[in-house]
Amino acid sequence: MSVATAPDVQTPPPPVEAALPMSRNAGRLLLAPSVIVLLAWMIIPLVMTLWFSFEYYNLVNPTLTGFAGWDNYRYLVTDPDFWVSLENTLIILAAVLFVTVVGGTLLAVVFNQNFPGRNIARVLAISPFFVMPTVSALVWKNLLMHPIYGVFGAIARGFGLQPVDWFAQFPLASVIAIVAWEWLPFALLILLTAVQSLDNEQREAARMDGAGVVAQFFFITLPHLSRAISVVIMIETIFLLTVFAEIFVTTSGGPGNATTNLAFLIYARALLQYDVGGASAGGVVAIILANIVAFFLVRSIGRRLEV
Amino acid sequence: MKATPLQRALAIIFGWGAALLLFFPIAWTVLTSFKSEAAATTPALFFTPTLESYREVFARANYLAFAWNSVVISFGATALALAFAIPAAYAMAFHPTRRTRGTLLWMLSTKMLPPVGVLVPIYLLFRNGGLLDTRIGLVIIYALMNLPIVVWMLFTFYKEVPNDILEAGRMDGARTGGEIWYLLLPLSLPGIFSTGLLSLILCWNEAFWSLNLTSVTAAPLTAFIASFSSPEGLFFAKLSAASTMAVAPILVFGWFSQRQLVQGLTFGAVK
Known part of the structure; x- marks a missing residue:
């Protein structure tokens, strides 16, 4: 001051x-x-979204205009696609969070050990985070998961197995795999930073008292990481609620609506069906979902903030 | 703490195992980019390397135009965000008021607005304003998108600048403008540099607005790569060559800014 x-x-x-x-x-x-x-x-944009969500507004049907009341919302919640998209959104969120947080925590502990070439290995491991989403998605879809030309198919054939057509048989799981690959390095990077700030003397003392590696992990490392883990969960949630590019370039929400999440549904409503009102109602739902998480995230960060 | 040989062996196996697995898709893309289109469809490890795909991407796909868009948009948005953020972060770090804390948290909360929630109004505003498929349009969006992160990171850096130096400058009669220009800017140049680097990475890889707001003229590399998603575009070697070129520069940037990335992306919550 x-x-x-x-x-x-x-x-x-x-x-x-x-x-x-x-x-x-x-x-x-x-x-x-x-x-x-x-x-x-x-x-x-917020006010406009809210406003449109209560209007009849379709770019291909300019005759139908005016106040719609709750019609757009009613149409949205009676649309089975909406509930499927909500379900897919939450499945993607939960699955990716699980893989990245568990994997990231374990890898953070591993990369905290001293081993030959650790720095190079760490740089390689975090690299996927810097790959643009459209590249990750297409590389995975074509180069790795393609049943005829992809690497996974070749490996399966090498073992005498039938190659799996990933995007046809397990479309949602395929999208999840790609997104998890992108975000695992993020979790690793954040959690590794947090692990490194752990006081080694505490672990040493625990070891003297006879705590094994597993006990040290559960009783010292994990509690120390709890704050970092919650930050990772919240930040990833903000982004994972609106996964878009990965779906856009691989499945376009299909087959059927198998990989349509809320973000893709809104995009399809707005820019493919030109239903501005309906898309805006979906947008409001997305904003509310994100804000539930944002509330906790901002509070958690605010507690640490020194002005 | 001395690790037992077993722990050491496990660390090597799991550490390097995970690193190689995670890096494999990138390595495979680079490898495939040097194959001929015919060889690219077989997962062979040994082949005659060729630059054919790179030549094709340059010649046919007008790769340079998309790359140039990415460069202009990323640097433009970063410069714009910094121009807004530097004075703001300075004011909050060195002249804090009762409202500073609330302002910072509010700025952060604007980052929580999901882009898809405001897709419709932004699209319509852009259409009516003639901003669809223009570079200036994406520059504005990206600058606003990253402004909270940029302000936060600069704020954190400024907090570490010793106040005495500025105090001394003020005693010597430096005005606020001079204070920022001659004292603060040189002192916080490393901070501004790494903040800019993070902003560049985020702009370069952004793929929601670029896919929805551009088509041809202003499309950056994220949108260009997406054009390979059509079934006719199943040219693995060319996809790989284009991807390698799109990812390589930013990957190197990313390696250099790991630490700032943690700070910037967690808003200083994890250090």
């Missing part, structure tokens, strides 16, 4: 520009542009 402290008596009175009220105004002036654009970025 440098501004608030009174100037030393010995120093000559500061020039007018450096006086206290000026600085405070200057501070506001510097902050204002960011606040204004973010406020606009948040409020305008």
